[in-house]
Amino acid sequence: MRRNNNSPRRVGGAFKRSETPARNYKVTEPSELLLFLLNKLSNQGRNSVKSLLSHGQVSVDDKIEKAYNYSLQPGQTVTVRKDKTAEAPPLIGLKILHEDEDLIVVHKDAGLLSIASAQETELTAYRQLTAHVRASDPGSRIFVLHRLDRDTSGVMMFAKSERIQQTMQNGWKDIVHERSYVALVEGSVKKAEGTVSSWLKESATLKMYSSPYPNDGQHAVTHYKLLQASRGYSLLEVRLETGRKNQIRVHMQDIGHPIVGDKKYGSRTKPIGRLGLHARVLAFTHPSTGKLMRFETEIPKTFMNVFRDPAPK
Incomplete structure (x- = not known):
């Protein structure tokens, strides 16, 4: 069946429209990301290319990368999208202490729920961090590892994949x-x-x-x-x-x-x-x-x- 160009396509668990197709560039020799883009996007000015990076429109092997001096290696694929990444909403009652590909460690203030039940709609740490990770990748999710009571403050962490959640909880x-x-x-x-x-x-x-x-x-x-x-x-x-x-x-x-x-x-x-x-x-x-x-x-x-x-x- 032929796909309509304006029909949604699934990207990482979320749906995006294909009217703004991404451009892919194969890396053939070592280079810094900004220099690579300036070479490939020769019709755009330096500031325009920097803007693409700062707005999260450039990814390397499907991971958003904003650093100008990111070191590219042969075999990698650089993707440039026309659409800007949504800005993550500000965190309320929550501060990120550490984040990597697997985990987010946060400081939660007293008064903020860790995670709500299906009947509750108020702001929670879980909902805020879900919005945070989806700002750079609409298909991202977070997974609960442990909880703090609403009125308890302090350090807690979430997993960024079900695999890491299971590994952590089982061990x-x-x-x-x-x-x-x-x-x-x-x-x-x-x-x-x-x-x-x-x-x-x-x-x-x-x-x-x-x-x-x-x-x-x-x-x-x-x-x-x-x-x-x-x-x-x-x-x-x-x-x-x-x-x-x-x-x-x-x-x-x-x-x-x-x-x-x-x-x-x-x-x-x-x-x-x-x-x-x-x-x-x-x-x-x-x-x-x-x-x-x-x-x-x-x-x-x-x-x-x-x-x-x-x-x-």
Whole structure:
């Protein structure tokens, strides 16, 4: 069947119209990208060619490339499109710490959902990052690796392919070396460090709790170390051995020191106007390169401010 020139064609999972065909150029000798384009597009001025690069209209072997001095090698294919790449919308409550072909590591602010359910339409980290990757390639997708509660801030990551998602999740215990948080909790924690181990279950009202019976639910282990304390509050470094839903929040309630602002799990105070939980460190072995990646963020200033204020009455 003959295709109509104006009918849509599928490109990388998305549909584009073919009225603005791309031009392909085969690389036959080593060259820098800008020089190569100036030679091939001799009818266009230098500024015009630079504009093509800056607007994401040039790709090398199907990957958008904007660097003027990108090193081309024989056998590669340079593609020039007439249509401009859509600009990625600004990120709200989200900052990209690292991005490569396989992963995106971000810092999420408190108050932003990681991913919404099918019924929810509000802004999420997942939706924003999907728009971000599709700005340069309409067929791109992202895949969830782990989540942070809406009111928890800090480091989290997403995969950029289903293959990487499966590799990471199947080998999570070996690939992820460190996931540590800081938790601002109520009261003065007396022990310098400790471990909480319990079996977590979910109630009919979707609240997690520690079962009083062994092997009843999902096993959860949380390690904590005291960083600072006053009469009213304590700052803890918390390290996850397992990653269960609301694990830290339940375990802090279990030891009698609920996280501030966490009314659902027993908190009576809200000194910082948000949940006092921050994902501070994420360290893992890159699934493709084997390189150790480590991301550490600052303790939120609001967590520290409570130690300068008088203790609550």
